[in-house]
Structure formats: structure tokens, C-alpha cells
Amino acid sequence: MVMSEALHRIIIKRPVAAAHKHGGGWKIAYADFMTAMMAFFLVMWLLAISTPKQLAGIAEHFKMPLKVAVNGGQKSSTSTSVIPGGGTDPTHADGEVKQADSDADDVKRLDELKQRLDNMIEASPVLKQFRPQLLIDITPEGLRIQIVDSSNRPMFDRSSAIVVSYMRTILREIGPVLNGQPNKITLSGHTDATLYTQGDKSYSNWELSADRANASRRELIAGGMQDNKVLRVMGVASSMHLNQDDPLAPVNRRISIVVLNHRAQTEIESANAANAASAGVKPAVAQPGTARPSAVKLSAAHSDRRI
Known part of the structure; x- marks a missing residue:
């Protein structure tokens, strides 16, 4: 009886799963990095060749609140509010003269x-x-x-x-x-x-x-x-x-x-x-x-x- 059970023992072999291979994810990350670097150096080059007047316009753009920029508002410094771009009329032009x-x-x-x-x-x-x-x-x-x-x-x-x-x-x-x-x-x-x-x-x-x-x-x-x-x-x-x-x-x-x-x-x-x-005192005015x-x-x- 014992011999019969030993002869009929069933052995199941399961294949060992292969080690996980690295895909192309690193290539995507590297491509994103190179794109970011290219964009960075492009921005630096544009800033280097821009005139002072153009740089002032760029700086003013980033000072402007998003709502004013989307609605096509004027410079934030033209607002009469102490908060840039604020006030009841953000496009009010009684502020500073355009330098x-x-x-x-x-x-x-x-x-x-x-x-x-x-x-x-x-x-x-x-x-x-x-x-x-x-x-x-x-x-x-x-x-x-x-x-x-x-x-x-x-x-x-x-x-x-x-x-x-x-x-x-x-x-x-x-x-x-x-x-x-x-x-x-x-x-x-x-x-x-x-x-x-x-x-x-x-x-x-x-x-x-x-x-x-x-x-x-x-x-x-x-x-x-x-x-x-x-x-x-x-x-x-x-x-x-x-x-x-x-x-x-x-x-x-x-x-x-x-x-x-x-x-x-x-x-x-x-x-x-x-x-x-x-x-x-009031400033003295010299007589002509x-x-x-x-x-x-x-x-x-x-x-x-x-x-």
C-alpha cells in the first residue's frame, strides 16, 4: 500500500517567473529633462538680446493679476488701488505716466x-x-x-x-x-x-x-x-x-x-x-x-x- 502511493505521487512543476525587465521609462524622463533645459537656455538667450524697454514690459506682465491679464487690462501700476490691479476699475488710467x-x-x-x-x-x-x-x-x-x-x-x-x-x-x-x-x-x-x-x-x-x-x-x-x-x-x-x-x-x-x-x-x-x-518750509524761489x-x-x- 505504501509502495502504491509512492508510485502514484503527482509532482507539479511551475515555471519560475522571469525577472522584470526595465522598459523605456528612463528615456521619457531624459527627454523631458532635455526639453526643459532647451527651454531654459532659450529663455536666457531671449532675455540677453531684449532691450530694457522689452524687459520692463515682460516684468510688468508678471506683476499683473491673472484676471486683469485674461480680460486684457492695462498695466497694474495704472490702478488707483494700493493693491496692484485692484480697485473697482483695474483699467483706470489715472495712475503713473507710462515711463x-x-x-x-x-x-x-x-x-x-x-x-x-x-x-x-x-x-x-x-x-x-x-x-x-x-x-x-x-x-x-x-x-x-x-x-x-x-x-x-x-x-x-x-x-x-x-x-x-x-x-x-x-x-x-x-x-x-x-x-x-x-x-x-x-x-x-x-x-x-x-x-x-x-x-x-x-x-x-x-x-x-x-x-x-x-x-x-x-x-x-x-x-x-x-x-x-x-x-x-x-x-x-x-x-x-x-x-x-x-x-x-x-x-x-x-x-x-x-x-x-x-x-x-x-x-x-x-x-x-x-x-x-x-x-x-516752502521752497525758496530765486528772483530772476x-x-x-x-x-x-x-x-x-x-x-x-x-x-
Whole structure:
């Protein structure tokens, strides 16, 4: 009986399942990674070749709330609400002026003014002879007109703010041209590094440069420029050389007139208003055409004291 059971034992063989093979999932992940990297470098390249105006537009787009963007709303900064894009009317346009459009208008206007000045100098027999002493260029603040000194043709009497005849002619010719622009101007006077015998203890290059800038302002107004065009008059002495290699070079003695762009003018006006507000007084307005007798007198008294 035992033998019979042993002979009839049933053995079932089950095949062993083969080890799971890796499929193509890694290829999909790698392809996604390469696509993401390509998109990243494409974005970086586009940002590198974009203009500042385009970058500002892109940044403004991401600041805009989704609802405003979907509905075709304007810039979020044009809202009167303290929350960007908020308020009852997100497209209300009583907010800030579009800076990009204003900058573009400034560039065009100042380029046209530069061309007009260049043409005026070339067409005028009087101004053309002074062309080497007239430097006109565009700066981050606006259009800069520099009238530089020369060893053979100084702009002022030595060590004084008395304007010589040819300098008076240049300023009075430029004055009416500046009236055709809405932009305001700043004037700054520069000297070379020659010092007075007493240095800065009494009358120095700081007072001299300021007096010369103010004297130039009076000549511009005498030529027909409106007195309210002037926003700031400065004397910077010899702190900003035009010829860095030679602090005593004649070109370092100059008058710089800057026709301000909208951005620079707004910054100066805001700074002036903030200073007046912090002092608790209204900004003092200089009377047009007024001179500083004490400064002029002191200048004449020290005319022979520069070495």
C-alpha cells in the first residue's frame, strides 16, 4: 500500500517567473529633462538680446493679476488701488505716466534738439568759429552742452565770474533754442585744479565755479530763455575733470548745461520737494536776474590771488 502511493505521487512543476525587465521609462524622463533645459537656455538667450524697454514690459506682465491679464487690462501700476490691479476699475488710467513712452519721447526730443544745435552752429559764422569749444552729447540725465575754456580764448576773466564777450554771444544764442523744449535745465560751473593762495579758507574754486554758473544763467536769460527753465545751479569746483590726465588743463574750466530728460527732472523736483517738506518750509524761489553782490565783489577782490 505504501509502495502504491509512492508510485502514484503527482509532482507539479511551475515555471519560475522571469525577472522584470526595465522598459523605456528612463528615456521619457531624459527627454523631458532635455526639453526643459532647451527651454531654459532659450529663455536666457531671449532675455540677453531684449532691450530694457522689452524687459520692463515682460516684468510688468508678471506683476499683473491673472484676471486683469485674461480680460486684457492695462498695466497694474495704472490702478488707483494700493493693491496692484485692484480697485473697482483695474483699467483706470489715472495712475503713473507710462515711463517707457515718456523715455522714448525724451530721446526723440533731445536728439532733435542736438541736431538743431549742431545745425545752428554750422550755419552761424559767429558760432562756427567757437565749434571746438562746444561739446554736445547725450548723457543718462539728458542733453549736455559743455562750453569749455581754451588757453587762447578764456570764457571768463581770470579768477572772476565776469563773462567775456564771445562767451556772452554763445550763451545768448543758445538761450532762445532751449525755450522750444518743455524740459528744464541745470547749470554747473567747473574750474581747473589751480588753487587760491589761501586754499579753501576764504574765496575758493567752490565759490568761483558757483558764481560762474550763475553768471551763465543770467546771460541765457538775457538772450531770451525763460527764467523758470532753470531747475538747479551748481558749483563743483575742480571735482570733475574733463581731462583726467592734466588737472590744470584749460578744458577743465567749463560751463555745463544739461537739458534734463523726464526721469532726471522728476528725481530733482522730488528731492527738492522732500527737502522742503522735511524743513517745514516752502521752497525758496530765486528772483530772476538777481545777482549775489557780495560774491561778485569778493571775486574781484581775489582776482589776483590764484596761483
